[in-house]
Amino acid sequence: MLKVNDINVFYGSIHAIKGVSFEVNKGEIVTLIGANGAGKSTILNTVSGLLKSKTGSITFIDKTISNIVPHKIVAAGLAQVPEGRRVFLGMTVEENLEMGAFTRKANEISEDMDSVYVRFPRLKERRKQIAGTLSGGEQQMLAMGRALMSKPELLMLDEPSMGLAPILVEQIFDIIKELNAAGTTILLVEQNAQMALSIADRGYVLETGKIVTSAKASDLLNNDAVKKAYLGG
Amino acid sequence: MSLVFSQLINGLQSGSIYALIAIGYSMVYGIILLLNFAHGDIIMVGAYVAWLVVVNLSLPPALAIALAIIACTLLGVVIEKVAYSPLRKAPRLSLLITAIGISFLLENLAQLKFGAGAKNVPALITGPALDIGGQHIGFTAVLTIIVSVVAMIGLTFLIRKTKMGKAMRAVSEDMGTAQLMGINVNSTISFTFAVGSALAGIGSVLYSCAYPQAAPTMGSMLGLKAFVAAVLGGIGSIPGAMIGGFAIGIAEAIVSAIGLSVWKDGVVFAILIIVLIFKPTGIMGKKINEKV
Known part of the structure; x- marks a missing residue:
């Protein structure tokens, strides 16, 4: 591959x-x-x-x-979860996930966002929260969820x-x-x-x-x- | 009382123009860390375009307004493509010097083409003075304030809610990671210049309502004051640029109101010095931790 x-x-x-x-x-x-x-x-x-x-x-x-x-x-x-997670600290969890799906059409992503939330329930609880307020583990989950959004x-x-x-x-x-x-x-x-x-x-x-x-x-x-x-x- | 009121309106009028221009400085700084000193000169070009359309081509003012804004927008994008984008990997100082060079280039081209003297731009927008609580306020003053506030609300919506606006925030926060998201960084930067320059174009039209002249160096003082506004608000912060713009406009008006109008420019730069000494990050700016 x-x-x-x-x-x-x-x-x-x-x-x-x-x-x-x-x-x-x-x-x-x-x-x-x-x-x-x-x-x-x-x-x-x-x-x-x-x-x-x-x-x-x-x-x-x-x-x-x-x-x-x-x-x-x-x-x-081909998606990458960079070293040090590098989530967008000034953006909300949901906006970070949207950025992960940047190459896709806005109306196709809600299902995938739901499946990221199923996989990472913590992110769902915090979806309106600014990513800079998340813990290291939560940021890693966000970075992975964000990369998955590009399918x-x-x-x-x-x-x-x-x-x-x-x-x-x-x-x-x-x-x-x-x-x-x-x-x-x-x-x-x-x-x-x-x-x-x-x-x-x-x-x-x-x-x-x-x-x-x-x-x-x-x-x-x-x-x-x-x-x-x-x-x- | 009436003097204070009319000076306040004056301050808000020039302040909203400074704010529109300061936003362009802050947006560009936020995304590529460049103090775009050619930004003020875009306003000058807008004023000449308006003058050309109305005086030389005898076309209606509405068309002049539209063409001035379009010309400013395109000029901003072209400057970025031609002068700044080849320097994406160069040291920031090279970029800054290039911006100053573009500023001189635009001023001197204008002087070469139109001469050093000022051209009179006929009134682009006229309307009856308004009567608010017994106070007369010029139509253009009210219009300037309203148009600026609407433009700022529109911009805030664009940045908060649209896909392109979010991409701008992502690129300005972390360009490398933005690329890993599939964001086209070059087109995002172009878009940022387009929006900033369009606001400068609107500023240009509003400015020529207050000062109906086009001159080769008109953009430099205006640009510098807007730059001070951006620094005061916190360079890189868009709400900061709005606040800074209004603050500078009102500070100028207060100085004029107490009879020290010769100190109008001096006060603006005194503010710059004070901000840089005591709070270099400005009102809304974030402290930047240099990566080691």
């Missing part, structure tokens, strides 16, 4: 992503794991079109997306566990599994490798901008390279 082929991304003269290739098949949960600064978010932002790769190509459902603008990539069915084929999640209490992390990961079971393909970026690998089908290990290992998630859980990527030795 998503095929990333040999991308190289630079920040000025810094070579952040060095010839990365990977793919995500329909129905899978694939995780990109790696330490802080390994380039995980850079890869997602390149797939989303916010950053450009100097080389290679990215294709999504048989369509090259590496040279099109971000808003068209969203319209093609994505592939949902990319960037560090959904960041800054959340363990019980909330588990809840968020359960929701990711449910979304996957309901037919959404997932690309999950995580520092919390243990958690990510426990729900993923396959995983790629990223180290300073390069993929060093890839395997079935269950194999990676016991792999030395994975331990190395996290313990820094």
Whole structure:
């Protein structure tokens, strides 16, 4: 479904992503794991079109997306929940969800908004509230609900566990599994490798901008390279 | 009493024009963090368009009003596309210098084309003076205040309730994330310039009702005062720009009322200095936490 082929991304003269290739098949949960600064978010932002790769190509459902603008990539069915949630703090919960459905017609979204509210009942209680007043866990739910409003084929999640209490992390990961079971393909970026690998089908290990290992998630859980990527030795 | 009343009306009249222009400053600042110093000169272009249509082409004033507003709107959008959008990734200082350059360009083009002297713009809108509680108020003063308030209500509705308005708020809060929502940032920015410039166009028509002249540099002082209004209200805040505009207009009127009309401009800039020293975020502005 998503095929990333040999991308190289630079920040000025810094070579952040060095010839990365990977793919995500329909129905899978694939995780990109790696330490802080390994380039995980850079890869997602390149797939989303916010950053450009100097080389290679990215294709999504048989369509090259590496040279099109971000808003068209969203319209093609690829949504991202960015790192740090990045909900619109000055807008209400409901307005945030509306923004998630920006590429769709206003009269088609009320059903999907209801289903987001069924999945995240807390958001329904707070739907007229300004997002800046929500707790971290609620903001993460809002960020996920907002991304779902575009009806994505592939949902990319960037560090959904960041800054959340363990019980909330588990809840968020359960929701990711449910979304996957309901037919959404997932690309999950995580520092919390243990958690990510426990729900993923396959995983790629990223180290300073390069993929060093890839395997079935269950194999990676016991792999030395994975331990190395996290313990820094 | 009657002097105080008429000065208050004067203050509200010029204040509502400042407010309309200040909104444009604040909208643009809110979305791309640019102090668009060419914004005041758009008003000048509007005034010349009105003059051209009425005097040179001898067409009816209603057409002049419509064309002036349309010209201002298009000019704002074209300036953004040609001058600012290529600098989207450039440092903010480059953008600011470009805006000042565009301001000089417009003023000098006007001088080249129409000469340095002022042109008289015939009255675009006329009507009988109104009698409120024994006080005579000029028709254009009342009209200016009403039109401005209606425009501001319309704008508030646009920003609060429409899809495009919400997109503007999303882009101004977080441009990167707005793109991840599927919002076309470039067209949202163009739309912001169009709305801000249309308000400046309305301001231009209302201004020429009070001061029926078109001159190459007329926009610079007007623009600066509206800029002060935007800063006073809190740059980036649209309700702030409205409040700031009225406050500046009334401050000027008070200074004139107590016989210090030569200090009219000075007071406005004194307000700017005081705001920048004691409350740089203005009345409604938010404290911005720089990301580390």
